Amino acid sequence: MSAEQRPLAVVPRWLWAFLAAALAGQLAWQAQPTASMRLAQDLPAAPRAAVLRLAAFGEEPALARLLMLYLQSYDYRGGNTLRYRELDYSRLTQWLHAIVELDPQGGYPLFAAARVYAEVEDPERMRHMLEFIYARFLEDPNGRWAPLAHAALLAKHRLGDLPLARRYAHDLQRMTTDPGVPLWAKQMEVFILEDMNELEAAKIMLGGMLESGTITDAEELRFLKERLDALEAASRRR
Amino acid sequence: MATATFARFILLEARRGGLPWLALAAIVVALVLAAFLSQVALTETRELQASVMGALLRASAVFLIALHVASSTLREMNDKGLELFLSLPVPRWAQYLGRLAGFAATAAILAATCALVLLAVAAPSAVSLWALSLVMESVLVAAVALFFSMTLAQLVPAIAATAGLYLLARSMTGIQAIASSPLSEPSTAGEAARLAIDAVALLLPRLDAVTRTDWLLYGASVDGDYVRAIAGMALYAALATAAGLFDFYRRSL
Numbered sequence: 001m002s003a004e005q006r007p008l009a010v011v012p013r014w015l016w017a018f019l020a021a022a023l024a025g026q027l028a029w030q031a032q033p034t035a036s037m038r039l040a041q042d043l044p045a046a047p048r049a050a051v052l053r054l055a056a057f058g059e060e061p062a063l064a065r066l067l068m069l070y071l072q073s074y075d076y077r078g079g080n081t082l083r084y085r086e087l088d089y090s091r092l093t094q095w096l097h098a099i100v101e102l103d104p105q106g107g108y109p110l111f112a113a114a115r116v117y118a119e120v121e122d123p124e125r126m127r128h129m130l131e132f133i134y135a136r137f138l139e140d141p142n143g144r145w146a147p148l149a150h151a152a153l154l155a156k157h158r159l160g161d162l163p164l165a166r167r168y169a170h171d172l173q174r175m176t177t178d179p180g181v182p183l184w185a186k187q188m189e190v191f192i193l194e195d196m197n198e199l200e201a202a203k204i205m206l207g208g209m210l211e212s213g214t215i216t217d218a219e220e221l222r223f224l225k226e227r228l229d230a231l232e233a234a235s236r237r238r
Numbered sequence: 239m240a241t242a243t244f245a246r247f248i249l250l251e252a253r254r255g256g257l258p259w260l261a262l263a264a265i266v267v268a269l270v271l272a273a274f275l276s277q278v279a280l281t282e283t284r285e286l287q288a289s290v291m292g293a294l295l296r297a298s299a300v301f302l303i304a305l306h307v308a309s310s311t312l313r314e315m316n317d318k319g320l321e322l323f324l325s326l327p328v329p330r331w332a333q334y335l336g337r338l339a340g341f342a343a344t345a346a347i348l349a350a351t352c353a354l355v356l357l358a359v360a361a362p363s364a365v366s367l368w369a370l371s372l373v374m375e376s377v378l379v380a381a382v383a384l385f386f387s388m389t390l391a392q393l394v395p396a397i398a399a400t401a402g403l404y405l406l407a408r409s410m411t412g413i414q415a416i417a418s419s420p421l422s423e424p425s426t427a428g429e430a431a432r433l434a435i436d437a438v439a440l441l442l443p444r445l446d447a448v449t450r451t452d453w454l455l456y457g458a459s460v461d462g463d464y465v466r467a468i469a470g471m472a473l474y475a476a477l478a479t480a481a482g483l484f485d486f487y488r489r490s491l
Contacts, residue, residue: 004490012486015331019484029473030440073415102450 043074043087046094050100056102064103068112071095092117100136105143110136114147118154127164130155134168141175148172149185153160156192166192240328241336247303248310248340249342257306261348264298265355272359288359288454295352296449300404303345303376304484307383308396311337315391334486338384338479345376360454367458371449373472378443379404381475385482388489407445414439443474 008075047055056063074087080236099109110133118129130151137148148168155165169189252258271294272287314320323333353369360368382403387396417432448467450458458464 005488006490008488011484015480015483015487019477022473022480025473026477027440029470030442030444069416070412073412073418178333 027227043071043091043095046098049098052098052102061103061106064099064106065108066110067095067099067102069107071099071112089117089125093128096132097136104140107144110144110147114150115153118151119158123159126154126159130159130164130168134171137171138175141172142178142181145172145176145178145181145185149188152188152192162192239341240332241265244333244336245340245343248337249343251310252306252344252367253338254398255306255310257302257344260302261298261351264295264302265352268294268298268355275441284359285455288356289451291356291359291453292368292469292478295355296375296451299345299349299352299372299376300379301348303341303348303380304383304397304400304404306388307341307401308393310341311384311387312391312393312396315387330487331483334388334483335479336380338381338482341384342377346373349373349376356377356454361457364454364457367464368449368453371453371464371468371471374475375445375449378471378475378478380476381482385478385485389485403442407442407459410435410439410442411444411446444470473478 037135052063052067053060071092094114096109096113101105113129113133118126120126120129120132133144133147133151137144149172152165152168152172154160155168159165166189173189174187268291272291275286275290277285322336324330349372350369353365353372356365356368379400383396383400386403390396390399413437417435444467447463448471
């Protein structure tokens with residue numbers, strides 16, 4: 001080390017032993033799992049967004065993301081004996097609502113809602129989360145269309161609830177005005193209607209989209225026409 | 239004997255300095271805050287007062303003792319008092335342990351005083367267990383602050399290191415829980431980060447499990463968790479003492 005320090009040889013042997021014993025004791029003590037480490041608890045009730053805003057000290061986006069990490073820690077491997085799919089979903093959605101209100105532009109809560117919390121095997125919990133996504137989509141359709149598109153897919157394929165999926169897809173197509181929203185998302189309702197054996201309805205909707213003149217992209221027009229032709233062919237076969 | 243003399247002078251310095259007044263100010267602020275909260279709360283007034291006062295007094299005790307130890311030790315070093323003592327025929331362990339004993343006694347008195355105030359809003363049995371935990375926590379912080387002050391030999395780095403270790407120790411369980419979350423994509427970097435966090439946790443006391451405000455609200459009992467929490471702090475104080483003594487023996491005149 002520096003010249004200000006004497007050599008290690010001046011340290012008495014008993015002190016070496018004391019330091020080694022204390023360090024070994026600390027490592028052994030901390031290495032053993034304790035009962036208190038297994039939290040085994042459900043989510044506490046969510047605070048109001050105003051309280052969170054106060055606690056954020058002006059750093060709302062940072063706090064919103066930290067709170068999402070906190071929510072994520074509620075699962076089995078995170079030290080909790082409750083898996084997130086066993087959480088109280090009304091509390092979970094309260095937390096997600098509060099986080100969205102804290103940082104409305106953040107995409108994390110809706111992403112987690114669609115990709116994590118909605119993908120549970122329990123239909124009731126899934127519906128709960130899908131309705132949360134839908135409610136938040138209505139506030140900002142152009143910014144939150146992606147979670148709703150995934151929600152529509154989940155409603156169709158996991159829940160098997162085609163009317164619900166159609167409602168989501170219909171509102172997604174109807175309410176989004178941003179040209180950046182991709183074709184497949186806007187046309188989702190068509191595919192869902194096909195699955196509902198509502199081929200005629202799908203043909204009408206596709207035809208309406210084509211005749212409305214709102215679609216100017218050549219590729220999009222070609223794609224929609226192909227879909228319309230396919231639908232007509234399927235309709236004739238019946 | 240020399241150890242007791244050192245301890246006595248450290249206590250005397252604490253009594254004659256600004257520490258008692260600062261402690262009194264913290265207690266007054268806590269009481270005023272409690273009185274204010276009792277006026278605005280609709281329900282659970284005592285619980286609200288106990289939780290806010292407990293959190294405030296705990297932070298005050300820890301903060302004040304860390305500042306006191308660091309400033310006192312650094313002042314002695316800057317005044318060349320430490321060199322003078324090192325030149326005396328007194329064993330280094332006696333000098334170090336004497337200082338530590340003095341600071342530990344100061345910390346214990348400070349923590350006990352802060353806890354006494356809580357008797358107004360919480361049950362005596364709960365306050366006594368909370369107080370013992372706060373005494374141990376303050377002694378631990380005193381030992382850590384003495385170690386960093388002696389080793390780093392500068393006021394700001396010593397306080398920053400003590401505060402950093404304390405805050406990290408209090409948040410480490412939460413950090414570990416977040417790091418273990420399976421929602422993120424498993425990767426080598428993520429696994430390495432998780433292992434690194436677990437390794438750091440091994441070198442820290444588990445301060446999130448001690449001096450808990452919920453003891454004041456819902457009562458506490460001397461069960462396995464409580465004993466483990468107290469013993470863990472004692473063990474870490476011993477480690478900080480051993481490390482401090484080691485560095486003190488290598489200090490050159």
